Amino acid sequence: MNDLSAGNTSPLGASLPRKEDYRFLTGSGRYTDDVTLPHQTYAYFLRSPHAHAKILGYRLDAAKAARGVVAIFTGDDIKAAGIGGLPCGWLITDVEGQPMKEPPHPVLAIDKVRYVGDHVALVIADTYEHARDAAELIDVDYEPLEAVVHVSDALRPGAPAVHDSAPDNRSFVWALGDKAAVDAAFAKAAHVTTLEFENNRLIPNAIEPRSALAHYSRADDSYTLYVSNQNPHLERLLISAFVLNLPEHKVRVIAPDVGGGFGSKIYLYAEEAAMVWASQKINRPIKWTADRSEAFVSDAHGRDHVSKAELAIDADGHFLALRVDTKAAVGAYLSTFASAVPTILYGTLLAGQYKTPAIHVTVTAVFTHTAPVDAYRGAGRPEATYLLERIVETAARELKLDPIELRRRNFITEFPHQTPVALSYDVGDYAASVDKALKLADIAGFPARREQAQQRGKLRGIGYSCYIEACGLAPSNIAGALGARAGLYEAGQVRVHPTGKVTIFTGSHSHGQGHETTFAQVVSDRLGIPFEDIDVVHGDTGRVPFGMGTYGSRSLSVGGSAIVKAIDKVIAKGKEIAAHVLEASAGDIEFEGGTFKVAGTDKSIPFAQVALTAYVPHNYPLDKLEPGLDETAFYDPTNFTFPAGCHICEVEVDPDTGETSVIAMTAVDDFGNIVNPMIVEGQVHGGLAQGIGQALLEGCVYDRESGQLLTGSYMDYAMPRASNFPNFSVGTTCTPCSHNPLGVKGCGEAGAIGSTPAVINAITDAIGARELTMPATPERVWRALQTAQHA
Incomplete structure (x- = not known):
């Protein structure tokens, strides 16, 4: 680590304090909700209480006459104005050579609602309280319909269709890899490991909820949108060119300080487009800030895969082939990057760090009556790593091999390396990360710690995860050929x-x-x-x-x-x-x-x-x-960058209650050259917290009968707290990226990618179980332990 105080003059590699922190720590940050404009109004969105229903009509008179109301708009107004739907930013072509089914995603629901929280009406008033009170006076005549919220239900014959244009609820079936080569490898395998599991749906929970303030200026016929967003230029492009048909140079998007995003603020949301349009109609600024309950039902969710994985291995413990079948929920509509997450960002990462000769993956994207699913920290890479590192660990146990030894036998050691799933890795040294992680985690001392735990009546387990991710999507021409509808x-x-x-x-x-x-x-x-x-x-x-x-x-x-x-x-x-x-x-x-x-x-x-x-x-x-x-x-990059690393988790389980404690978490990552080690360490810590949170606590659940969100508050959706974590032990190795001038790779998502399988591998090691559903709540751990003991 470079230290300027020690006489070094280059700031690269120095842990300089963040310039931003003074304003954040002193309350001087300026977030979207802090912006106030003259003659500002406030928006409230009336949302559907039904997962699936026809809208037969509205009675708005009482609401329009309520105190402070400026205007009320519904899907009828949107339809009459000819406003386009929200676009999906990535076109996937299915196995039949047809484009994905991409049903319209209206800014306000037209004729039907398709998930609890769907946008039904926009109420604008002089205060937020008046807008909310008026919304309660709106009488919507619904005809409730049967809903499907789980992919297995949505795919059953005769299931209610989320969209008429996708009667079987499939947006697309996508595949990657050489199926014939995979089938041939399985035919000669000495051992096959099979694992089926779900990657649980998550709800993003940034400290700052989504917020927007739309302003139309009649003086120059221009629009300004303040918005809590990670991608203001894309927001402007989508709103102007694809939804509202406005001249792009007449739309300005400002994303001031943003209090966390984790992917959930990349997209164009319906609220923002509706407010920009409505600001011109009323000729006044309109502000909206979601409350937390609203965020639970309306923010795009993450993950939600159901997968079957099979790993073929020869008699010497070398991987021959990997076969994967995944059903990926996309929710009621295709969000901005929804189609890319379970395909381009998932299937292409299934080689991991291993020189597996043949891989084939099939992904079925499934509409359900739930909030849309899109990128969440890692976006496809955590799902790929979880699948791969769970099956590798399971295979090691079946073969009675040390999990690290099995990985070492299969590590890629020569670079550049062309994987069988499209990507070409430029550099890497996976053994170096493993070696350093094993030392930091004191694996040599683990047997003694396990024995001590047994003497206290506890079960100790160790779990490993060796991940790789692809960052800096590139290059634009290749991404375009793969379906990207924008440059990268x-x-x-x-x-x-x-x-x-x-x-x-x-x-x-x-x-x-x-x-x-x-x-x-x-x-x-x-x-x-x-x-x-x-x-x-x-x-x-x-x-x-x-x-x-x-x-x-x-x-x-x-x-x-x-x-x-x-x-x-x-x-x-x-x-x-x-x-x-x-x-x-x-x-x-x-x-x-x-x-x-x-x-x-x-x-x-x-x-x-x-x-x-x-x-x-x-x-x-x-x-x-x-x-x-x-x-x-x-x-425009010539290739992805490929951060990689080894994460090791040590847990202790109470066999009487199933309660799990993470005793130690070690992460050694190769991010290439590092500009500010302190910031990198902070990014890793944050990612580890989210990854452990998914493994142990977080899980979005809809009622499979009614389609109601059962985890719609912090009373039901368990967020991790500081007490859930040990002090993290983190380190780095370095193989500089070969194709960008800084030699950097990216660090923002790594913690959330590598940690989750390490935690589940550690728990299953502790209790002797083969399978365990996330989140690994005490009840689930206890039940898995009982099953393992009676197997």
Whole structure:
């Protein structure tokens, strides 16, 4: 770890305190709900109490006459206005060569509601309380219909259809890999391990609920949307071009400070589109902030897979083939990235860290009468890792092999490595991460700790997980061929001011990752100027170049690389200016440590003087260069980056109650080069908390008869607390990414990817069970223990 106080001058690798933290810790952050505009109104969305019902009519008179009401809009108004539905951003082609079934997703429900929480009416009033009170006076005439909320129910013959255009509730059936090769490998296998399980549905719970403030200006016929969102440019594009048919340059989207996203704030939601449209109708700003109960039913959920996995192994413990069949719930509608998560971001990761020669995966995307399912921290990668690391651990136990030994026999050791599921890994050293993790976790001392636990009447278990993820989706042309309906590049602008200070404009967006710090560290290192002289601007389509936002651990590898490209342009122009001032050839100018100098001489000029010269061009090559020092670059990666690592969990189980305690959690990750170790460690800690939360506590449950959400509050949906965790032991190894200028890979999702299977593997090891359903509540653990003891 670099330490500036120890005399090092480069900020890269230094744990500098975050620039953002002062405003956050002092209550000076500015979130969407903090924004107030003149003549502002407030929105309340009336939501469906039914999972599936026809809308036969509305009685609105009493509500319209209520105190403070400005306007009420329903699906009838949306339909009459010809407003388009919310689009899905990724087109999947099914195994028959047909495009996925993509039913319309109306901004307000038209004719039918399809899940509890579906948008029925938008009520606008002078206060939030008045809007809510008026909504209670709306009388909607519903005809309730049978609902299906679980994929197995939705796929049964004769099940009620969520959409008429998908009568069997299948959006698509997608496959990847060589089926014939897999079948042949299974035919000659010495051993086959089979595992069936569910990856439980999760509800995102960012500290800041979703919020939006839409404003229409009649003066210039423009719209401004303040929104808690991870991807403001995509939000603007979807609203303007695909939903409301507005000129894009007339729509400005501002995402100010955002209090957590975890994927749930990438998408375009119905509330935001409805409010932008309605703000023009009433010619006043409209604000809406979800309460927590509303968030439970309306935020896009995550995970929700039902899978069967089979692993074929030869007599020497080498993997021959993997066969996977997954049923993935997508909810009532296809959300923005819903189709990509269980396909491109899942199936392509099923090789993991292993040189399995043949893999075949089939994914059936299933509509259900539930909230839409989309990306949640990791987005497909946790689901792939859970499946792979659970079956590898299970196979090791069946073969009576040490789980780490089985993994070592099958690790990829030569790079680049082409997997049988499309991806090509550039670099990696998986054994190094395992070796370091084993030492940090003190695996050598585990047998003694297990014996001590037995003496206290407790059961100790150890679980492993070796994960890999694909970050920084790329490149755009390949993604487009795979169905992406947008580019996957990033933009960066470096604006050097006359005094040599710098402002960075980035299309990436920070919602807890510390971009204002890490991006400034990169710029400080490259330009040799003080860290304090650099500001970072993001989250405003009116100020920054077009960008693709933050998700998939792409910010530094893609957004940071765009900034580096822009810096290179600044330096190149600076050399031309310096050459003119120093009366030398530009080819002889070197730049290092914030100084331009003539190679082999003592002639030099500092960066700040070059900047001033660019803006006060009295001695300047005007015949060759324009004044100013302000450069923009776009970066489109040539490949994904591939963070990887080893996570080890140690648990203790009370056999009388099934209560599980995580005693130790070790994570060793290869993120490539690291800019700020403190921020990386914080990201890993947060991911571990979410991954352990899924394994032990969190689980979204709908009633299979009524379709009602049974886990609609913190009384029923168990969020992890600090007392659920031990002190985490984290470390890193490093194989720098070979194809971006920073050599970075991404760290934001790793903790949530590797930890979950490690926890379940540890519990099953402790209780001697083969299968265990998440979340591993005390009751489920106790029942699994009873089954194992009587097997």
